[in-house]
Amino acid sequence: MCVFCKIINNEIPSQKIYEDGFVVAFLDINPVNPGHTLIVPKKHVEDLLKASNEELSHLIIATKKVAKAILKALDYKAFNLELNNGAIAGQVVNHLHLHIIPRKEDDGLTHWPGKQYEEGQMANIAKQIKDVLKTEGAINDVK
Numbered sequence: 001m002c003v004f005c006k007i008i009n010n011e012i013p014s015q016k017i018y019e020d021g022f023v024v025a026f027l028d029i030n031p032v033n034p035g036h037t038l039i040v041p042k043k044h045v046e047d048l049l050k051a052s053n054e055e056l057s058h059l060i061i062a063t064k065k066v067a068k069a070i071l072k073a074l075d076y077k078a079f080n081l082e083l084n085n086g087a088i089a090g091q092v093v094n095h096l097h098l099h100i101i102p103r104k105e106d107d108g109l110t111h112w113p114g115k116q117y118e119e120g121q122m123a124n125i126a127k128q129i130k131d132v133l134k135t136e137g138a139i140n141d142v143k
Helices: 003-008 053-074 121-135
Strands: 016-019 023-027 037-041 078-082 098-103
Touching: 003 023, 003 037, 016 053, 023 053, 037 053, 053 078, 053 098
Parallel strands: none
Antiparallel strands: 016 023, 023 037, 037 098, 078 098
């Protein structure tokens, strides 16, 4: 059983701040800023791509509720919403989770560095992705 499942089952202490039939939200033990919260589905699902649309719907609706409460309770004006999907992307616990990271000016958190596409690379990558989406029936056409 993963660490988040143990938290969900109250086998590991945590500071839960929200819970419903599908989702639990608790404070991160190593916060970027005070109020940094993790939102996890109660049902163990490894990552975003393995979650059902219903699970994702509950997850994002709960995230909106909790994010609003964090901003109001702690007088923040903004937040980052982060998902690390897979070990290469920084996912440490193999249980789908979103990070709500409340932000204040000059809090020290910086964004990733942007890179430039080579000539023609952007259009080629867009075509490759759209072709897969069309093949899988996810889209008809993008203008």
